[in-house]
Amino acid sequence: MKQKLSMIFAATAWFAVVVQYVLMMENRIAPIGESTVRFFSFFTILTNLLVAVYFSYQAVRGQEKQKTVLDKPGSLTAITVYIAIVGLVYQVVLRQTWEPRGMQRVVDELLHSVTPLLVVVFWYLYEQKSQIQWQGIPKWLLFPLIYLIFILFRGHFSGFYPYPFMDVTELGLQQVLLNAVLLLVVFVTVSVIFVAIGKRLQRREKPFATP
Numbered sequence: 168m169k170q171k172l173s174m175i176f177a178a179t180a181w182f183a184v185v186v187q188y189v190l191m192m193e194n195r196i197a198p199i200g201e202s203t204v205r206f207f208s209f210f211t212i213l214t215n216l217l218v219a220v221y222f223s224y225q226a227v228r229g230q231e232k233q234k235t236v237l238d239k240p241g242s243l244t245a246i247t248v249y250i251a252i253v254g255l256v257y258q259v260v261l262r263q264t265w266e267p268r269g270m271q272r273v274v275d276e277l278l279h280s281v282t283p284l285l286v287v288v289f290w291y292l293y294e295q296k297s298q299i300q301w302q303g304i305p306k307w308l309l310f311p312l313i314y315l316i317f318i319l320f321r322g323h324f325s326g327f328y329p330y331p332f333m334d335v336t337e338l339g340l341q342q343v344l345l346n347a348v349l350l351l352v353v354f355v356t357v358s359v360i361f362v363a364i365g366k367r368l369q370r371r372e373k374p375f376a377t378p
Contacts, residue, residue, distance in 0.1 A: 169293055170226055176285050177222035183277035184215050190271055201325075208321065208329045210314055211257070214249045215278055218286055221246055240298030244365065245307040247290040248358050254283030255353070260332065296365035304358045311354055315347055 188206055195202040206212060224237050236242060257279040267275045318333060328334040332346045 172289060172292075173222045173225035176282075176289060177219055177226050179277060179285065180215050180219035180222060180282055183274050183282065184212060184219060186270065187212065187274045187278065190274065204321075205327055205329070208318055208327070210249075210311070210329070211253050211278055213314065214246075214253050215282055217246055218250055218282055222289075240295040241300065241303040241307075243290055243294045244299055244358075244361050245303070245310075247286050247294075248307060248354065248361055249310065250283045250286045251361075252350075252353060252357055254279055255357070256350075261330070264331065290361070291368075294365060297369040299362050299365045301359075301362055304355065304362065307358055308351070308354055311350070315350075319343070 188203075191206050192199065192202060197205065221237055221243070224235075228238075262279075315333075318329060319335065322328040322333070322335060326336060328336070331337070333343055335343050338346075
């Protein structure tokens with residue numbers, strides 16, 4: 168069951184990312200190279216790619232005993248935190264900023280609504296909740312911190328910021344840094360919530376929830 172779900176979820180995530188790239192290229196206002204870099208500058212895209220890779224790995228790994236970083240307890244929780252925040256920020260902050268139509272709307276919902284929900288369900292079913300540790304939270308923050316440094320550094324030279332609340336040109340560096348701190352608080356809060364829920368559920372883990 169786990170492998171079948173992984174195949175379905177991987178296909179969903181890859182479809183959304185690839186079609187979004189195609190749509191962006193069709194409507195690009197910059198050269199292909201620059202547009203491609205901008206595409207991969209969105210936290211939404213990077214996180215959905217991470218989801219796609221994770222589920223692709225789970226779909227093909229079978230019953231191999233050799234473990235990788237994606238098998239370690241907490242790895243799925245970290246990915247779930249990232250994609251949950253993608254969905255949360257979009258629903259609360261970004262949804263009202265535009266009205267996608269046609270295929271763009273379908274892909275938009277897949278990236279920001281459907282995939283986050285699927286990952287949370289998978290986490291509930293299959294994460295090794297009894298082995299999730301509070302100490303893992305600081306490590307989970309490395310990805311968003313590196314991402315923040317990247318977009319601010321590149322934005323300083325290119326003038327492109329993927330999200331309006333990170334736009335130094337419009338808001339100023341002080342406000343953007345304040346927004347970044349608020350987002351960091353959100354990351355920590357969501358991480359704490361998932362660890363707390365995991366510990367609460369660990370005694371009720373079902374037999375099929377093991378890898």
